Amino acid sequence: MLDHIAYEAPAPKVIAGAKEDWELVIGMEVHAQVSSNAKLFSGASTQFGAEPNSNVAFVDAAMPGMLPVINEYCVEQAVRTGLGLKAEINLVSAFDRKNYFYPDLPQGYQISQLYHPIVGEGEVIVDMSPGVARLVRVERIHLEQDAGKSIHDMDPNMSFVDLNRTGVALMEIVSRPDIRGPEEAAAYLTKLRQILRYLGTCDGNMQEGSMRADVNISICRPGQYEKYMETQDFSHLGTRCEIKNMNSMRFIQQAIDVEARRQIAIVEDGGTVTQETRLYDPDKNETRSMRSKEEAHDYRYFPCPDLLPLEIEQGWVDDIAAGLPELPDAKKARFMGDFNLSEYDASVLTADTASASYFEAVAEGRDGKLAANWVINELFGRLKKEDHDITESPVSPAQLGGIIALISSDAISGKIAKELFEIVYTEGGDPAEIVEARGMKQVTDTGAIEAAVDQIIADNPAQVEKARENPKLAGWFVGQVMKATGGKANPKAVNELVAKKLAQ
Amino acid sequence: MSIDIETARKVAHLARIKVEEDRLPALAHEFNDILGFIEQLNEVDVEGVEPMTSVTPMRLKRRVDEVTDGNQQEKVLKNAPDAREGFFAVPKVVE
Numbered sequence: 001m002l003d004h005i006a007y008e009a010p011a012p013k014v015i016a017g018a019k020e021d022w023e024l025v026i027g028m029e030v031h032a033q034v035s036s037n038a039k040l041f042s043g044a045s046t047q048f049g050a051e052p053n054s055n056v057a058f059v060d061a062a063m064p065g066m067l068p069v070i071n072e073y074c075v076e077q078a079v080r081t082g083l084g085l086k087a088e089i090n091l092v093s094a095f096d097r098k099n100y101f102y103p104d105l106p107q108g109y110q111i112s113q114l115y116h117p118i119v120g121e122g123e124v125i126v127d128m129s130p131g132v133a134r135l136v137r138v139e140r141i142h143l144e145q146d147a148g149k150s151i152h153d154m155d156p157n158m159s160f161v162d163l164n165r166t167g168v169a170l171m172e173i174v175s176r177p178d179i180r181g182p183e184e185a186a187a188y189l190t191k192l193r194q195i196l197r198y199l200g201t202c203d204g205n206m207q208e209g210s211m212r213a214d215v216n217i218s219i220c221r222p223g224q225y226e227k228y229m230e231t232q233d234f235s236h237l238g239t240r241c242e243i244k245n246m247n248s249m250r251f252i253q254q255a256i257d258v259e260a261r262r263q264i265a266i267v268e269d270g271g272t273v274t275q276e277t278r279l280y281d282p283d284k285n286e287t288r289s290m291r292s293k294e295e296a297h298d299y300r301y302f303p304c305p306d307l308l309p310l311e312i313e314q315g316w317v318d319d320i321a322a323g324l325p326e327l328p329d330a331k332k333a334r335f336m337g338d339f340n341l342s343e344y345d346a347s348v349l350t351a352d353t354a355s356a357s358y359f360e361a362v363a364e365g366r367d368g369k370l371a372a373n374w375v376i377n378e379l380f381g382r383l384k385k386e387d388h389d390i391t392e393s394p395v396s397p398a399q400l401g402g403i404i405a406l407i408s409s410d411a412i413s414g415k416i417a418k419e420l421f422e423i424v425y426t427e428g429g430d431p432a433e434i435v436e437a438r439g440m441k442q443v444t445d446t447g448a449i450e451a452a453v454d455q456i457i458a459d460n461p462a463q464v465e466k467a468r469e470n471p472k473l474a475g476w477f478v479g480q481v482m483k484a485t486g487g488k489a490n491p492k493a494v495n496e497l498v499a500k501k502l503a504q
Numbered sequence: 505m506s507i508d509i510e511t512a513r514k515v516a517h518l519a520r521i522k523v524e525e526d527r528l529p530a531l532a533h534e535f536n537d538i539l540g541f542i543e544q545l546n547e548v549d550v551e552g553v554e555p556m557t558s559v560t561p562m563r564l565k566r567r568v569d570e571v572t573d574g575n576q577q578e579k580v581l582k583n584a585p586d587a588r589e590g591f592f593a594v595p596k597v598v599e
Contacts, residue, residue, distance in 0.1 A: 036569050043572030052590040056580045057573035073569030101520050103594045151591070152598050159598070160591035163580070298518060308564040309557055 004125055004329040005336065005343065007133035012225065013181025015257075017264040022219045024260050025228075025237050026185050027177035030192060031170050032202040033146065033210040034077045040145055040169035041068030041111065048208050052162040060167040062106035067306055074169040075310065076320060077201040078118050078143050081171055083321050084199045085138050087122025092311050093142075095304040103161050104148035112172075113142035114301045118310065124175070124195070125329055126188045130343040136188055137176040146170050165209075171202070177216065177237070180225070182253035189213060189249060194328050198353055206247045213247070216240045217256055218273070219263045238263065239273040243280050243287055255280035259287045331356055339368025348376055354390045355380075361397030366404050374404055378421055399424050402431035411435065413442050415487055443489045446497070449481065452489065453497045456480045467502050474498050507535040 012023045036046055042057035059066040082089050094116040097109040119141035126134040148166040150159045173192065179185050193204035193211060203210050218238035220228075228236040243259060246252045258280075263273050278287040326334070328350050335346040335356075349359045349372060363371035379400060383393060403420055406412045412420060412435055420440060424431055435441055443449055456477055457464055467473040477498045482489055512532040516523040523531060581587040586594070 038567070038569050038571050038573075043567065043570065044574035045571040051577065053577045053580050053592070054590075055574045056576070058580075059573075061580050069565055069567045071569050072566040075566075099518070101518070103592070103597055150597060152596065154591075155588075155593070157596055158586070158588075158593045159596050160588065160593055162591055298514075300518065308562060310564055 004133075005131075005333050007125070007127075007131055010128045010132045010134055010180070010184070013183070014222070015219075015260055015264060017268050019268050021222055022260070022264050023222055023225060024181055024256065025177045025218045025220055025225055025240075026179035026181075026256060027216040027240075028175045028179065028185065028188060029214040029216070030173040030175075030189065031146075031212045031214075032081075032173060032192075032196055032204070034074050034143075034169035034171055035201055035203055036071060036074050036077060036169060038071055039167040040071055040074050040143065042167055044167070046168045050164055052160075052164065055164040056166065060106070060163055062108070068111065068304075070307070070310065071169065074143065075118070075312065077169075078141060078171050079312070079317055079320050080199050080324065081173075081196065081201045082119030082122060082141055083317075083324055084195050084201070084327060085119075085122035085124060085141070085173075087138060087141065088120035089312075089317050090116065090118055090120055091314060091317070092116065092309055093118040094309040095143075095307045096301050097304045098144075098299045098301055100299060102147070103159060104150045104163070104166065106148070106163065106166065110145050110147065111304055111307070112144035112301075115303070116309070117142035124188060124191055126179075126184060126191050127347065128184065128187055130347075134178065134180065134184055134188075136178040139174045139176050141171050141173050144170050144172055177218075177228075177240075182256040185215065185256055186249045186253050189252065191328075194351065198325055198327055200325075206249075209247055211247065212245055213252060215243045215246060215252060215256060217243065217259050217263070219260055219267065238267070239275050241273065241275065241287070242277050244277055244290065246280060248282075251280060251282050254282065254285060255287060258285055262287065325353070335359075335368075339363055339372065341368060341372050345372045345376060348380075352390075358390055358393070358397050362401045362404065364401070366401060367408055370408065371401070371404055374400060374421075378418070382421075382425060394428065395421070395425050399428075399431060406431060406435060410490065411441055413487070413489075413491060415491075416440050416442065439488075441488065443485055446493060449485070449489050449493050449497055452481050452484045453477070453494070453501050456484065457501055464502065471499075471502070474502055477502070507532045507539065511535075 015022050015024070033046075034040070038044060039046060039057070039060060042059040044057040044060055045055045047055060057066075059068055079089055093113055095111050096114045098112045098114065099109040101108060117140040121140070122138040124136045124138060126136050128134065146165050146168040148161055148163040150161050152159050154160050175188070179188055189211070193202075196202040197204050205211070218240040220236070220238050224236045228234065241259060241263070243255050246255060259278065266273055277290045279290050280287050331350045332343070332346045335341050335349060336343060341349070348355075350356045355375075359371065359375050362375055379393065379395060380390075383390065400421075403417055403424065406420070407414065407417050420431055420434060423429070423434055460480075463473070463476060467477065478491070478494050481494045481498065482491065509528045509532050512528050512535060513523070515535075516531070577590055581590070581592065584592050586592070
């Protein structure tokens with residue numbers, strides 16, 4: 001079975017400076033919240049939107065004497081994610097303390113995995129357009145605790161702190177600097193989210209902060225990146241700046257563009273870029289230095305004395321691997337092969353598992369291409385109009401399949417099929433029964449069509465004369481016949497008969 | 505490695521521990537004594553010896569993914585100097 005279809009690498013984004021052309025080099029650190037019931041080291045709930053400070057165990061609040069006990073399912077989820085990204089799984093990993101002082105971090109440190117992460121090198125194939133994709137290498141994935149949430153706008157003088165999110169498990173997924181433009185960055189995040197959702201390891205909800213990204217950006221002259229790739233020597237690349245904590249695809253792209261232009265202006269002016277952490281301000285469309293963070297970010301990492309090394313067994317990893325679902329790349333390749341779909345259609349249908357299984361149920365035993373057209377154009381179009389999700393579709397796969405079966409057997413025309421779809425969508429019911437009850441069946445009986453054609457020809461001698469001189473006018477007769485039969489005549493049969501009769 | 509007064513001041517600040525200016529030289533001295541002791545340990549040849557992470561042969565204890573804790577807002581906030589509407593209230597911290 002093909003894992004992924006053949007693809008070519010896209011051209012990197014080039015930005016023209018005042019003097020020269022520049023390319024971008026981007027690496028991303030994606031923080032993905034692990035889907036689990038309880039937190040990474042406590043038995044408190046991870047439920048979003050709960051009453052403030054209600055999902056807090058004394059471990060999360062860092063009360064004296066409390067000790068962390070690891071949630072095994074969070075470890076399993078990290079391993080599953082690693083396997084889904086074709087990464088190596090480290091059977092021994094360990095936790096470290098990353099020390100910093102902030103009100104929403106009651107421990108005064110975050111438990112993370114700096115020196116020995118649980119997942120090593122993997123990859124993500126980032127689709128850009130049919131036949132074009134970027135292979136982005138993943139350097140590592142480590143498990144860590146999320147921090148709490150500070151709210152600054154509830155009181156003029158105070159910040160309010162909610163520890164519900166404190167201690168929820170995060171996977172930090174670190175990419176190599178293989179992303180070459182703002183669109184690729186957004187596409188990388190989209191693909192990563194798609195894979196995590198397929199795996200069920202992160203819900204990918206960016207509004208709720210389940211996925212956030214830090215973006216590292218540098219610029220280089222054309223040709224330098226290739227030197228870096230050959231040698232893996234970073235000195236071929238420019239100095240990078242890190243833009244923190246972004247949770248919008250649109251802002252990520254804007255921030256990359258504006259940050260690259262800022263760096264280009266500095267370098268072309270003879271200056272040098274300082275490596276620092278910056279914040280993107282969407283209102284002003286600019287990035288700003290977070291100088292306050294610089295000094296504070298002396299994290300003084302050391303191994304967490306509360307936790308023994310995390311040792312897992314190969315057999316356990318193998319069991320998780322055996323239970324992996326079919327992933328987006330493989331599913332897309334299969335849809336293209338089994339249902340003869342274009343890459344574009346296959347991509348749309350495999351965007352999420354709900355759409356993919358819906359389509360498979362519709363296409364089962366039917367014309368795959370026809371099914372794809374109906375699911376994508378009619379159903380998705382109709383659902384989008386009402387802002388509905390595929391899971392909220394009033395038309396079941398069986399019903400849509402029924403409509404497609406009626407088209408395939410020539411029982412109804414394409415035009416009637418659209419009317420039928422609308423009826424099923426709004427009123428429900430079995431498509432075949434509706435067609436029968438409402439007399440929507442296509443008239444394929446040539447005798448009946450012939451009678452209608454004869455009638456129209458007899459009633460319109462002037463038009464007949466004109467049509468005999470100009471055969472293009474035959475369409476008018478077809479239209480009249482369709483009208484006379486209430487749109488139920490088989491258009492192909494009508495066309496043939498009209499042509500034949502006019503030629504007589 | 506040697507710790508000067510400036511480093512001692514920085515470490516104290518990062519840990520948010522208030523140290524009076526006249527106490528810094530003594531603190532830097534203590535740091536140096538501790539580091540000196542550790543340097544001494546570094547002289548031991550541990551080539552090929554696996555680091556011992558625990559004195560008892562124990563596997564890291566795990567918990568199952570069940571909600572067994574929480575729903576104790578009042579207790580969590582009880583020792584807070586200031587709490588309002590279910591939140592900890594702290595002096596304003598904005599980037």
